[in-house]
Amino acid sequence: MCGIVGYIGNREAYPIILNGLKRLEYRGYDSAGIALYDGTNIQMCKTKGKVSDLESKVTSDISTAGKLGIGHTRWATHGIPNDVNSHPHYSMSGDLVIIHNGIIENYASIKKELIKRGYIFKSETDTEVLVNLIEDIKIKEKVKLGKAVQIALNQVIGAYAIAVFDRNKPDEIVVAKLGSPLAIGIGEDEFFVASDATPFIEFTNNAIYLEDEEMAIIRLGREVRVRKIKGDQLVDPYVQELQLNLEQIEKGGYEHFMLKEIYEQPTVIKDTYRGRLLADQGIIKLGGLEDYIQKFVNANRIIIVACGTSWHAGLVAEYIFEDWLRIPVEVEYASEFRYRNPIITDKDVVIAISQSGETADTLAAIKLAKQQGAFVYGVCNVVGSTISRETHSGTYTHAGPEIGVASTKAFTTQITVLTMIALKLAKVKGTISKSNYMMHLRELELIPSCVEEALRSDEKIKAIAEVFKDASNFLYLGRGYNFPVALEGALKLKEISYIHAEGYPAAEMKHGPIALIDDQMPVVVIAVNSNHYEKVVSNIEEIKARQGKIIAVVTEGDTSVKELADYIMEVPKTSENLSPLVTTIPLQLLSYHIAVMLGRNVDQPRNLAKSVTVE
Ligand code: F6R
Numbered sequence: 001m002c003g004i005v006g007y008i009g010n011r012e013a014y015p016i017i018l019n020g021l022k023r024l025e026y027r028g029y030d031s032a033g034i035a036l037y038d039g040t041n042i043q044m045c046k047t048k049g050k051v052s053d054l055e056s057k058v059t060s061d062i063s064t065a066g067k068l069g070i071g072h073t074r075w076a077t078h079g080i081p082n083d084v085n086s087h088p089h090y091s092m093s094g095d096l097v098i099i100h101n102g103i104i105e106n107y108a109s110i111k112k113e114l115i116k117r118g119y120i121f122k123s124e125t126d127t128e129v130l131v132n133l134i135e136d137i138k139i140k141e142k143v144k145l146g147k148a149v150q151i152a153l154n155q156v157i158g159a160y161a162i163a164v165f166d167r168n169k170p171d172e173i174v175v176a177k178l179g180s181p182l183a184i185g186i187g188e189d190e191f192f193v194a195s196d197a198t199p200f201i202e203f204t205n206n207a208i209y210l211e212d213e214e215m216a217i218i219r220l221g222r223e224v225r226v227r228k229i230k231g232d233q234l235v236d237p238y239v240q241e242l243q244l245n246l247e248q249i250e251k252g253g254y255e256h257f258m259l260k261e262i263y264e265q266p267t268v269i270k271d272t273y274r275g276r277l278l279a280d281q282g283i284i285k286l287g288g289l290e291d292y293i294q295k296f297v298n299a300n301r302i303i304i305v306a307c308g309t310s311w312h313a314g315l316v317a318e319y320i321f322e323d324w325l326r327i328p329v330e331v332e333y334a335s336e337f338r339y340r341n342p343i344i345t346d347k348d349v350v351i352a353i354s355q356s357g358e359t360a361d362t363l364a365a366i367k368l369a370k371q372q373g374a375f376v377y378g379v380c381n382v383v384g385s386t387i388s389r390e391t392h393s394g395t396y397t398h399a400g401p402e403i404g405v406a407s408t409k410a411f412t413t414q415i416t417v418l419t420m421i422a423l424k425l426a427k428v429k430g431t432i433s434k435s436n437y438m439m440h441l442r443e444l445e446l447i448p449s450c451v452e453e454a455l456r457s458d459e460k461i462k463a464i465a466e467v468f469k470d471a472s473n474f475l476y477l478g479r480g481y482n483f484p485v486a487l488e489g490a491l492k493l494k495e496i497s498y499i500h501a502e503g504y505p506a507a508e509m510k511h512g513p514i515a516l517i518d519d520q521m522p523v524v525v526i527a528v529n530s531n532h533y534e535k536v537v538s539n540i541e542e543i544k545a546r547q548g549k550i551i552a553v554v555t556e557g558d559t560s561v562k563e564l565a566d567y568i569m570e571v572p573k574t575s576e577n578l579s580p581l582v583t584t585i586p587l588q589l590l591s592y593h594i595a596v597m598l599g600r601n602v603d604q605p606r607n608l609a610k611s612v613t614v615e
Pocket of ligand 1: 310311355358359405407408492611612
């Protein structure tokens with residue numbers, strides 16, 4: 001959470017930082033701030049609210065001239081979102097200024113010591129403690145800023161991506177990373193710092209991604225110097241060539257990123273299997289998997305760890321893996337797994353699923369699994385992310401940047417990758433028949449056109465959204481492969497419309513939730529062609545008998561459910577195993593339209609942030 005941006009060079013820093021903050025706002029948006037060095041002094045402006053609020057405030061409050069600056073968009077951890085707690089933070093002397101993404105866990109004890117030494121604090125943040133600790137060390141030990149940062153970071157416990165500069169030395173920015181991402185853009189006589197590469201993509205394609213426990217001194221006229229925070233040795237940084245382009249991170253004519261990302265799914269699913277799925281030849285090529293096939297095939301158990309929507313993709317994978325691969329699968333919330341002393345052995349394979357590749361709980365679960373000897377495979381979207389580096393191997397989804405906070409295209413591309421993995425392994429293990437294998441290769445290849453077709457119902461779904469937008473509760477029901485889709489549909493509605501929604505296995509309804517059903521309760525039922533079709537129809541009858549309002553996702557040409565449901569959303573026919581890839585589309589659109597009709601901030605729903613880098 002939180003986005004950080006910094007610039008040092010020959011251009012005006014303000015527009016670069018402001019634009020960068022807008023691109024990073026998905027990471028947190030309860031307050032924002034900027035500090036610029038104007039040639040003599042630091043100009044600082046901070047505010048509760050969004051980057052647009054900062055923009056309105058800046059021009060009246062400060063001079064925006066300056067070629068060095070840092071900015072921050074916040075998702076509050078310590079201290080409520082207000083102007084004072086917003087970053088950047090000054091040290092007590094006013095010489096140092098810092099931005100921070102992460103949490104300093106032992107800040108309270110450090111603060112106590114600093115107070116004893118005469119330090120006065122204005123905010124409630126852990127970050128102000130850190131900048132004063134750096135200042136204290138700098139003065140006490142008579143060291144330069146870089147050294148002071150290093151000594152300070154050896155005393156703190158927690159997570160951080162920081163950028164700090166000294167107004168008495170305005171030719172350098174010192175940055176450091178542990179647990180939160182930090183990229184350094186390398187231009188010609190200019191440098192950029194940011195939580196991801198989007199703020200500087202139009203200026204340079206060259207970036208260094210700091211590893212955990214690394215820091216860098218970025219000084220004008222010199223190469224970036226990277227060193228270990230512990231141990232002090234210099235590191236030869238790997239300068240990565242970025243593949244990102246500007247178009248990918250803009251809305252491209254859509255009203256919201258979420259809608260753009262929903263509509264991108266046919267393309268990004270294809271991008272995810274392109275060059276990997278050769279249906280005609282009966283081949284699946286996954287570079288990251290080739291060397292580890294036997295590990296999977298001989299595994300006692302596959303454990304999937306993830307959070308949120310990625311966890312739902314993991315649930316879909318459980319059905320697929322167990323059906324085709326015949327290896328027991330457990331799907332764990334990373335946040336529970338990491339703290340419950342799980343039994344893990346070197347015969348287990350762990351799959352970690354994460355769009356951002358930065359989710360703190362998933363990362364901690366990976367570390368735990370590795371410590372206990374398990375082989376860990378990653379399914380990430382963000383190239384070079386911490387999880388993609390922490391796992392032994394993995395496969396990227398090729399969804400492109402997902403900027404809307406509600407995950408959409410990440411979900412379907414994760415399922416695409418997991419399906420390919422399962423098919424490939426099942427073929428090697430001999431647990432899938434040749435005809436079933438070939439059929440699913442071809443079916444997977446057809447998914448993008450099925451998703452396209454599902455998207456054509458958009459206007460019809462919008463009309464359904466209009467009918468139900470004022471409901472205060474929704475129930476989502478599905479069975480088998482579409483039970484996780486019910487959970488995902490409910491999550492999408494909750495997070496962007498703030499309407500309470502619950503997902504349930506349809507048969508489980510009788511064990512409690514059925515008590516909720518009356519003529520005010522919309523029930524979204526996924527009732528596509530499947531082995532459970534008749535059973536789901538019975539569940540629909542049960543809802544109908546209690547006057548619930550039925551919105552059913554059905555296979556094109558369906559007649560039975562059509563007669564029972566109040567509203568239907570049609571999707572094309574697919575194999576049951578792949579059906580989540582299409583049944584999820586109408587649910588994404590339904591949530592989107594309801595949220596828009598209710599005037600919600602669809603791309604930046606309240607209290608949320610795109611990557612959850614704190615536990
Ligand atoms: C929901 C959503 C979250 C994320 C979760 C995990 O729409 O976006 O539930 O799925 O925070 O994030 P990643 O996949 O980045 O690990």
